[in-house]
Amino acid sequence: MQNQIKFIPNKEEPGLDKLSDADLVSRCQQDLPDDIEAYRELVERYEGLVYNFCVKTIGSPQDAEEVAQDAFITVFHKLKQFEGKSTFKTWLYKIVHNSCRNRISKLARKRQTQEAYEDHMKGVQNNQSLTNRQKLDNRAHIQEALTLLKEQEKEIITYKFILGMTLQEIADTLNLGESATKMRFYRAMESFKAAYERSGKEKPAPITPKP
Missing domain, CATH: 1.10.10.10 (Winged helix-like DNA-binding domain superfamily/Winged helix DNA-binding domain)
Incomplete structure (x- = not known):
């Protein structure tokens, strides 16, 4: 993803990439907004998948990049509201799904997929x-x-x-x-x-x- 969210690895936080999504979410709910290391790992884990889906759904790389960024910002602000009734992956898909639909409805012309x-x-x-x-x-x-x-x-x-x-x-x-x-x-x-x-x-x- 061009201009995607980029983080400098934190050498003091080894092993985050070994944690499950559920463990990372738990860390986020405890640490955000003061410590974003667990959130960084979630973004790095799913940013490629999210962008790939957005660009294939919307058709425009530029629009897809903006939607992907917006989706992860939504995740950042709503993670503490996540109740674990579904997997984090499914919850993320819902956010991305809605973000894509909202963008498509605002486009002046229909994007080709x-x-x-x-x-x-x-x-x-x-x-x-x-x-x-x-x-x-x-x-x-x-x-x-x-x-x-x-x-x-x-x-x-x-x-x-x-x-x-x-x-x-x-x-x-x-x-x-x-x-x-x-x-x-x-x-x-x-x-x-x-x-x-x-x-x-x-x-x-x-x-x-x-x-």
């Missing part, structure tokens, strides 16, 4: 027998298919395949039941497959969702 989806789906294509021309055609079909999806469908596919979240983590982030989340995910995948088949003759590589 097809490239991010294309990059992911390209990695799914493991069939080495495809020629270069076939691969290029397949990428074009993937991009075209993604433009046909509803925003809600793109959103859940982003969480699953860009962030690598489990369906339970997605359910917690979207405040949905696990069954409802599974149904929404499978419907999104069916919509993608149908759109892909309309865009070209080749079928996408099958995707097996993680539990």
